[in-house]
Amino acid sequence: MLTVTENAVTAIRTLTESPQLPEASGLRIATDASAGALTLSLAPGPQEGDQVVDASGATLFLDPEAAEVLDDKALDAALDADGSVRFEVAELPAR
Secondary structure, three states: OOEEEEHHHHHHHHHOOOOOOOOOOOOEEEOOOOOOEEEEEEEEEOOOOOOOEEEOOEEEEEEEEHHHHHOOOEEEEEOOOOEEEEEEEOOOOOO
């Protein structure tokens, strides 16, 4: 299962706690086959087939393909130079 760092939890909570979004909102990660990449977006709830991940109150919705790709990964977040949140996927350390 995807591991979510404390930095990512804080960033997701900040993004989804906007008064304009429904209470059940989360960060949705989906695959974009045409670009060969993952996409991130704010979503009011999961889409059919999404895996729902609750990481210390930060909610993520993973489409089935993204859930498979991210199964053994970690999601981290940091602020870039202009103050925007930047998410990063990393390999988990070998055990």
